[in-house]
Amino acid sequence: MDASNVVELKAVTKRYDELVAVNNIDLTIPTGEIFALLGPNGSGKSTTLKMLLGLVQPTAGSVHVLGLDVQKEPVAVKQQVGYVPESPSVYEFLTGIEYLDFIADIYGVPPAEKQQRINEYLKALQLEGREGDMINSYSDGMKKKLSLISAFLNKPKLLILDEPLNALDPRSARIVKDLLHQLKLQGVTTILSTHVLEIAEAVCDRIGIMYQGNILALGSMNELREKASLPSSGLEDIFLKLTGTGDLKPVVEELLR
Amino acid sequence: MNWKNVLALIRVERKSGRLIRGVKKTRYKENRFLAYWPYWVAAIIGVLGGLGANAIASEVYSSPSEISLPPLETSALGFFIIMPTLVLIFSIVFSMLQQIQMSGVKVTSRVNYWLPITWQEQTLASILANLMGLPVALTIGFAAGLLVFAGLNGLIFAALVTTVFMLAAAFMGSSTTEILRIIQVRFTGAVYKSSGRAAVWVRFIGSITFFIVFYVVYLSITQGFTNFIQGLTTFQSSFWFIPFVWPGLTLFYVFYGMLLEGALFIALTAAFIAALYLSAVKLNERFGLYEPPAIRIQAGGTYTPKTGILGKLGFTSAEAAIIRKDIRSFTRRRELIGLFIVPVVFVIIPLMQSIGITNQGAPQEVSLMFLAMVFLLSSSIMAMSLGNMLIGEEGEAVWRIYASPISPKNLVKSKFAFLLFFAIITLLITGTIGTLFYNPPVNIIAVGFLQGLFLIFPVGSIALSIGFKGADFSVTPRPRMIRPSWSYLSLGACALAALGILSPFIPSLLGMMLSSNLTFESLAAIDFTIPVIISAVISAVITVVFYRINLNSAEELIRKAEI
Numbered sequence: 001m002d003a004s005n006v007v008e009l010k011a012v013t014k015r016y017d018e019l020v021a022v023n024n025i026d027l028t029i030p031t032g033e034i035f036a037l038l039g040p041n042g043s044g045k046s047t048t049l050k051m052l053l054g055l056v057q058p059t060a061g062s063v064h065v066l067g068l069d070v071q072k073e074p075v076a077v078k079q080q081v082g083y084v085p086e087s088p089s090v091y092e093f094l095t096g097i098e099y100l101d102f103i104a105d106i107y108g109v110p111p112a113e114k115q116q117r118i119n120e121y122l123k124a125l126q127l128e129g130r131e132g133d134m135i136n137s138y139s140d141g142m143k144k145k146l147s148l149i150s151a152f153l154n155k156p157k158l159l160i161l162d163e164p165l166n167a168l169d170p171r172s173a174r175i176v177k178d179l180l181h182q183l184k185l186q187g188v189t190t191i192l193s194t195h196v197l198e199i200a201e202a203v204c205d206r207i208g209i210m211y212q213g214n215i216l217a218l219g220s221m222n223e224l225r226e227k228a229s230l231p232s233s234g235l236e237d238i239f240l241k242l243t244g245t246g247d248l249k250p251v252v253e254e255l256l257r
Numbered sequence: 258m259n260w261k262n263v264l265a266l267i268r269v270e271r272k273s274g275r276l277i278r279g280v281k282k283t284r285y286k287e288n289r290f291l292a293y294w295p296y297w298v299a300a301i302i303g304v305l306g307g308l309g310a311n312a313i314a315s316e317v318y319s320s321p322s323e324i325s326l327p328p329l330e331t332s333a334l335g336f337f338i339i340m341p342t343l344v345l346i347f348s349i350v351f352s353m354l355q356q357i358q359m360s361g362v363k364v365t366s367r368v369n370y371w372l373p374i375t376w377q378e379q380t381l382a383s384i385l386a387n388l389m390g391l392p393v394a395l396t397i398g399f400a401a402g403l404l405v406f407a408g409l410n411g412l413i414f415a416a417l418v419t420t421v422f423m424l425a426a427a428f429m430g431s432s433t434t435e436i437l438r439i440i441q442v443r444f445t446g447a448v449y450k451s452s453g454r455a456a457v458w459v460r461f462i463g464s465i466t467f468f469i470v471f472y473v474v475y476l477s478i479t480q481g482f483t484n485f486i487q488g489l490t491t492f493q494s495s496f497w498f499i500p501f502v503w504p505g506l507t508l509f510y511v512f513y514g515m516l517l518e519g520a521l522f523i524a525l526t527a528a529f530i531a532a533l534y535l536s537a538v539k540l541n542e543r544f545g546l547y548e549p550p551a552i553r554i555q556a557g558g559t560y561t562p563k564t565g566i567l568g569k570l571g572f573t574s575a576e577a578a579i580i581r582k583d584i585r586s587f588t589r590r591r592e593l594i595g596l597f598i599v600p601v602v603f604v605i606i607p608l609m610q611s612i613g614i615t616n617q618g619a620p621q622e623v624s625l626m627f628l629a630m631v632f633l634l635s636s637s638i639m640a641m642s643l644g645n646m647l648i649g650e651e652g653e654a655v656w657r658i659y660a661s662p663i664s665p666k667n668l669v670k671s672k673f674a675f676l677l678f679f680a681i682i683t684l685l686i687t688g689t690i691g692t693l694f695y696n697p698p699v700n701i702i703a704v705g706f707l708q709g710l711f712l713i714f715p716v717g718s719i720a721l722s723i724g725f726k727g728a729d730f731s732v733t734p735r736p737r738m739i740r741p742s743w744s745y746l747s748l749g750a751c752a753l754a755a756l757g758i759l760s761p762f763i764p765s766l767l768g769m770m771l772s773s774n775l776t777f778e779s780l781a782a783i784d785f786t787i788p789v790i791i792s793a794v795i796s797a798v799i800t801v802v803f804y805r806i807n808l809n810s811a812e813e814l815i816r817k818a819e820i
Contacts, residue, residue: 055659057817074815079662089653091582093589098582105578106661134589 006031006158006189007052012061014047014213021047023213024061029191029206032184036200037193038239039210045193046086048210049160052191053083066157079107082151086162086193088143092136096127096146099135100153107154114153121149125172141167148176159183161192165199177203197235207235211243262378263385270386299394303401310402311409333412334512337403337419339489341426341504344396348430351391353471356438370546379545380435380538387431396427415512422504425530429501432533439540461588468598472605500529572671575663579671580678586650587679592736593650596642600635600683604690607631624695625775631691632705633755636684637712641751643676644720648814649728649738658815665811669721673804676717684709698781704789711758711792715799716751722803723747725810758795761788 007029014022022044029035037045050056051063054074063070065077090099097118104114122128125145135143144167151159159180165173180190180203194200200207201221208218217227217238225231228238290297318329400420407416493502493509503526510519567577587593607627651658658668688709692702727743739747765783769775 053660054816055656071816075662075664078660083660085656085660089656091586091654091657093586094582098585102578102582103657103661105574106663108574 004030006033006066007191008062008064009048009051010062010064012048012051012058012063014044014051014056015059020213022051022058025213025215027208027215027218029189031189032187033206034180034184034190034192034204036204036207037191037210038195038197038200038207038235040243043210044213045210046162049162049191049193052160053078053081079154080157082154082156082159084144084147084151084159084161084164086166088147090135090143090146093134095132095134096122096138096142097131099146100131100149103150104153109154117153118149121152124175125149139167141169141172144168145172152179157188159188159190159192161190163194164192165194165196197239201235209239209242216242258377258381259375262374263382266374266379266382267386267389270382271389295390295394296397299398300401303398303403304405306398307402307405307409310406314406314410329410330412333406333410334415335490337412337415338505338508338512339493340399340403340419341422341508342489342493342502344392344399344423345426345430345501345504347395348388348392348427349433350471350474351395352387352431352434353437355387355390356434376538376542376545380534380541383541384428384431384435384534384537387434388427392427392431396423399423415508418511419508422508422526425526426501426504429504429530429533432530432537433501435537436533436540439537439544443540443544458588461594464591464594465597465601468595469601469605472598472602473609500525503529572674573667575661575667576671576674579663579667580675583647583650583672583675590650593646596639596646599642600639600687603635603638604631604687608690608694625697625777625780628691628695628697628701628705631687631694632684632709633712633759635687636680636709637716637751637755639683640676640680640713640717641720641747643679644717644722645724645727645744645747646738647672647676647721648724649730650736651728652730652732652736655730663815665808665815668811668815669804669807672721673717673807676721677713680713680717681710684713697777700783700785701777701780704785707789708759708762708792711796712755715754715758715796715803718800718803718807719750719754720747722806722810723750725807725814728814754799758792758799761791761795 005028007027009025009027011024011026012022013020013024025048027048037048039045047056051058052065052070054063054070054077057071066080068077070077091102094102100118100121101114104118109117122131125148127142127145127149130138130142135146138146144164148161148164151161165176168176177199184190192200192204206218206220207224209216209224217224219227221235224235224238224242225233228241230237230241314329314333400416400423403416403419404413407413493505496502497506503522507519507522507526510516510522565577565581567580568574572580587596607630684706688702688706691697691705697705723743723746724739727740727746729737729740731737762785765785765788766775769779
C-alpha cells in the first residue's frame with residue numbers, strides 16, 4: 001500500500017445473497033483529502049463506509065486503512081478512526097456527558113485531554129447546559145451533535161461520516177464544515193456520504209458517484225463536469241445525468257395528474 | 258361517543274399486544290379462532306369445572322352422613338356472592354401485569370391526539386383493551402363454570418346476575434389500573450423534575466419495591482387460595498363501605514331477598530363505576546399527553562472527569578467504561594430493573610412457604626431444601642439472567658461496540674466482571690437472609706456461601722456464552738436481548754452444570770435421607786471438605802472452558818458485525 005494513501009480498496013465486492021451491494025470497486029484516498037461518496041438510496045455508499053471500519057466484511061477484495069488490513073487488525077484501525085453512522089443509535093439511558101465520557105474512556109483519551117475536549121465541543125456545538133440530561137430527552141439534532149463530538153474526541157486520523165449534517169441546525173452545520181477544513185490542514189482525512197449535493201460541492205476535494213454498487217465517476221468537480229459533458233453545470237445536474245435519473249419531468253407530471 | 262372509534266382503538270391495542278408477545282411482525286394475518294384461543298380454552302375449562310363441581314356437590318349431598326351441611330343453594334349462593342370481588346382482584350392484578358409487560362416496549366400505541374378521537378373514547382378503549390386477555394378469559398371461565406353448575410341445580414337466574422356483576426367488577430378493576438397508570442406517569446414525572454440524580458435511584462428502588470409488593474400480594478392469593486376465598490367472604494361483609502366490594506354486596510342483598518338494599522347497592526355500584534370511568538377520562542384529559550420532563554442527573558457547568566475504583570482493580574479504561582455503562586443501563590432501564598426482582602421472588606417463595614409450614618411444624622428436610630433455594634437459586638439465576646442479557650441489552654447501539662477499539666478480551670472481561678459483581682452481591686444478601694431466618698449450623702452456612710460462589714462463576718460463564726450466540730439486538734416492539742430458544746438452552750445448560758457441581762454432595766445427603774436423619778444437628782457433625790473441593794474443581798474447569806468459548810464468541814461477534 002502506498003504510504004500517502006489513507007484508504008485503499010482493491011476489487012472489493014459485497015454480496016447479500018443475490019443482491020450485489022458493492023461491485024468490484026477500486027478506490028484510493030490520499031492523506032488530508034475530504035472525499036464524498038454520492039449516490040441514490042441503496043447505491044452501496046453506506047456499505048462501502050462500513051467496510052472501511054470492518055463493520056461489514058467484503059465478500060471479495062481487500063480493504064486497507066491507514067496501512068492496516070481492516071480484517072486482520074480491526075481494533076488498531078478503529079483506534080485511529082472517528083465514525084458517525086447515518087442513524088446513530090446511542091445509549092439513551094446515559095446523559096450526554098456520560099456518553100462522551102464513555103467514548104473517551106473506550107478510546108483511552110487521558111483525563112486532562114478528555115476534560116478539555118469535551119468541554120470545548122459541548123460549547124462549540126451548543127450542548128452546554130443539556131449535557132447532564134438523559135439522551136432519551138434529546139432531539140435528533142442533539143443526538144447527531146453528540147455522535148459527531150464522539151467521532152472527534154479521540155483526534156482520529158480518518159473520519160468516516162455517513163450523512164454528517166443531517167438534522168443539524170445551520171450554525172452547527174457550519175461549524176462542522178469549518179472543522180473538517182481545519183482538520184484537513186492538520187492532515188486528517190475525511191470520507192463522507194451525503195445526499196446534500198451542495199455540501200459535497202462546497203466541502204469536498206474529490207467526489208465519487210456510486211450507482212447500483214459501482215463507482216460511476218470519480219474526481220474533482222471540474223473532472224466530473226468534463227465526464228458528464230456539462231461544463232457549467234452544478235453537481236445536481238451532473239449527478240442526475242450520470243446516474244441516468246435525469247428526466248424527472250414525466251414523474252412530476254404523473255404525480256400532479 | 259363514537260363506538261366505531263372505540264372499536265378501532267381496541268383493535269389497535271389488541272394487535273400491538275400480540276406484537277409485544279412476539280407474534281411475527283411481518284405479513285401478520287389474524288386467524289380469529291386462534292387469536293381468541295384463551296377465551297375458548299377458559300370457557301371449556303369453566304364448563305368442565307362446573308360439571309366437576311356439580312359431581313362433587315351431588316356426591317357430598319347424596320351422602321347421608323353429611324346431613325349437617327347447609328343446603329346446597331345456600332352454599333352455592335355464598336360462593337356466587339364473592340365472585341365479583343374475586344374477579345375484581347384478578348382483573349387488577351392481571352391488567353397491571355399487562356401494564357408491566359408494556360412498560361419496556363419501544364413501540365407503544367401513543368395517543369394520536371391529532372385525530373378526531375375524544376378522551377372519552379380513548380379512555381374507554383384503553384380500559385376495555387386492558388381487560389382483554391387474562392381478565393376477560395378468567396371472567397369467561399368463571400361465568401361458564403357458574404352457569405353450568407347453576408343450570409344443573411336450578412340457580413340459573415343467580416348465575417346470570419353474578420355474571421353481569423363479575424363483568425362490572427372486571428371493568429372496575431381495569432378502570433382502576435387505568436387511573437393508577439396515569440397517576441404513575443404523572444407522579445414519576447414529578448419525581449424526576451424535582452429530585453435530580455436521586456430520581457434515578459427513586460425509580461430504581463421504587464420499581465423494585467413495587468415488584469416486591471406486587472409479588473407478595475400475588476403469591477398470597479395464589480399460594481393460599483382456599484384461605485383467601487374464606488377471608489374474602491369476611492372481608493366483604495366487614496368492609497362494606499369500600500366501593501370495590503359493592504358488586505358482591507349487591508348480590509348478597511338480591512339473593513337474600515332484601516330488594517331495597519339490593520337496589521341501593523346497584524345504584525351505588527353503577528355510580529362508582531361511572532365515577533371511576535369519569536376520573537380516568539379527567540386524568541387522561543389532564544395528563545394523557547404528559548411528557549415526563551428530561552431527567553437531569555448532573556448539574557450543568559464545566560465537566561470534570563472522575564477517577565473510579567475500577568482502574569485500581571486492574572480494569573483498562575475501556576473495560577471500566579463498559580462496566581460503568583452497564584451499571585447505569587441496569588439501574589435506569591425499566592425493562593432491565595425487573596431483573597433484580599428475580600432473586601427477591603426466589604427468596605420470598607421459600608420464606609412464605611416456610612412461614613406456612615412452620616406453623617404446622619415443619620420437617621427439617623423441607624427447611625433444608627428452602628435454605629438451599631435461598632442460598633443457591635437466587636444468585637445463580639441472577640448470574641444466568643445477566644449472562645443471557647448482557648450482550649443483547651446493547652440493542653441497536655451495539656454498533657458502538659463494533660465501531661470502537663474494543664477487543665474481545667475487553668468485552669468478555671467487562672461483561673463477566675459485571676455479572677459476577679451483581680450475582681455475588683445477591684448471594685451475600687440472600688445468604689444472610691437465609692442464615693438469619695433458618696439459623697443453620699456454621700458449617701452449612703460456610704458450605705452455602707461457597708457453593709453459591711462455585712455456581713455463580715460457571716453458570717455466569719455458560720449463560721454469557723449463550724448470550725453471545727443467541728443475542729437479539731432488536732428493540733422493536735420491545736428489547737428482546739436473547740432469542741427465546743437460546744434462553745431455554747441456557748436454562749438447561751446451567752441446570753446441568755449446577756447438578757454436576759453439586760453432585761459431590763449427593764452421596765452424603767442421600768445416605769442421611771435414606772436413614773431419615775437429614776437434620777441440621779446431624780449435618781453440623783459432617784465434614785464437607787472433600788465434596789467442597791471436588792465441587793470447586795468442577796466449577797473452575799467449567800468456568801475456564803466457557804470463558805475461552807466466550808472469548809471466541811466475542812471475536813466472532815465483533816468480526817461479523819454486519820450492521
